[in-house]
Amino acid sequence: NAGVTQTPKFQVLKTGQSMTLQCAQDMNHEYMSWYRQDPGMGLRLIHYSVGAGITDQGEVPNGYNVSRSTTEDFPLRLLSAAPSQTSVYFCAIRYRGDNEQFFGPGTRLTVL
Amino acid sequence: KNEVEQSPQNLTAQEGEFITINCSYSVGISALHWLQQHPGGGIVSLFMLSSGKKKHGRLIATINIQEKHSSLHITASHPRDSAVYICAVAYSGGGADGLTFGKGTHLIIQP
Numbered sequence: 001n002a003g004v005t006q007t008p009k010f011q012v013l014k015t016g017q018s019m020t021l022q023c024a025q026d027m028n029h030e031y032m033s034w035y036r037q038d039p040g041m042g043l044r045l046i047h048y049s050v051g052a053g054i055t056d057q058g059e060v061p062n063g064y065n066v067s068r069s070t071t072e073d074f075p076l077r078l079l080s081a082a083p084s085q086t087s088v089y090f091c092a093i094r095y096r097g098d099n100e101q102f103f104g105p106g107t108r109l110t111v112l
Numbered sequence: 113k114n115e116v117e118q119s120p121q122n123l124t125a126q127e128g129e130f131i132t133i134n135c136s137y138s139v140g141i142s143a144l145h146w147l148q149q150h151p152g153g154g155i156v157s158l159f160m161l162s163s164g165k166k167k168h169g170r171l172i173a174t175i176n177i178q179e180k181h182s183s184l185h186i187t188a189s190h191p192r193d194s195a196v197y198i199c200a201v202a203y204s205g206g207g208a209d210g211l212t213f214g215k216g217t218h219l220i221i222q223p
Contacts, residue, residue, distance in 0.1 A: 033210060042116075042198070042213040058210050090155060099143035099162075099202050101211065103155040 003027040006091050006104035013081045013111045021076040021107050023091030030096040032074040036060065036087040037106075043090065049074055050096070081111045118199050118214035126222055131186035133217045135199030138180065145211065146173050146184045147198040155198070158184070189221045 007022045023032065033048040035058075045058030049068040063085060065077040078085060091104040117136045125131055135144070146158045159166050159173040161182070166173050170189075175182040186193055196218050200211040 035213075040215065042215040043200075043211075044213075045210040048210055099145075100157060100160050101145065102157070103147075105154040 004091060004093055004102050004104040006107050008107060009105065010108050011110070013109065015082060015111060017081050018077070018079050019081065021089055021109070023074045023076070023104055024072055025093045026072065027093060027102070028071060029093040030071070031094045032068065033058070033092045034064070034066065034074070034076045035090045035092060037090060038087050046076065083111045085109065086111045116199055116201055116212050116214040118217050120217060121215065122218045124220045124222065125189055127190060129189050131189050131193070131219065133184045133197050133219070135182045135184070135214055136180055137201050139203060141201045141203055143202045144175055144182050145200040147200060149196045149198060149216070191221045191223050194219055194221050
């Protein structure tokens with residue numbers, strides 16, 4: 001997990017609240033991704049970015065927004081949290097031209 | 113939808129046993145990853161391979177591109193190997209990013 005940080009580590013929200021999950025890296029990797037991990041389903045891609053100013057949707061983008069204004073940061077926004085968004089969220093980075101991915105430590109989110 | 117299938121889903125073994133976890137996928141890939149996740153912990157990359165075999169300590173990963181199959185072996189297993197092992201693939205010609213993950217194999221090594 002070196003070089004990839006996520007904040008907060010834990011968060012409890014009420015339905016309808018908004019929040020931003022932070023992901024930051026100091027490895028100057030172009031590609032950044034957000035995944036969610038749910039029991040029995042494996043990790044699923046939410047959004048990804050191939051560089052500053054460029055983002056795209058993954059497998060499960062609904063209910064989430066992202067932006068990439070700098071190489072270092074890739075925040076994930078929940079505009080109106082729902083119980084279905086209760087999950088563990090992982091940010092991952094990789095260098096263009098290399099398949100190796102580095103994961104952040106994760107954020108455990110509970111929506112009541 | 114491209115699938116990644118892992119087996120077994122759960123595995124309990126005694127310390128010292130030889131462990132094999134299998135992964136199969138459906139279409140051509142550019143790379144396959146084996147990841148490890150301890151309970152409540154983050155995800156650590158064990159191996160990334162596109163052909164052949166890699167070894168790191170007691171861990172060995174192999175891949176057969178023609179059969180679309182990979183295995184992760186643990187020799188002389190130890191209780192600290194208890195974790196979830198996840199197979200993930202990067203599909204050839206896929207999007208700029210994003211792995212497709214198996215559901216993981218929950219391994220417990222009893223002393």
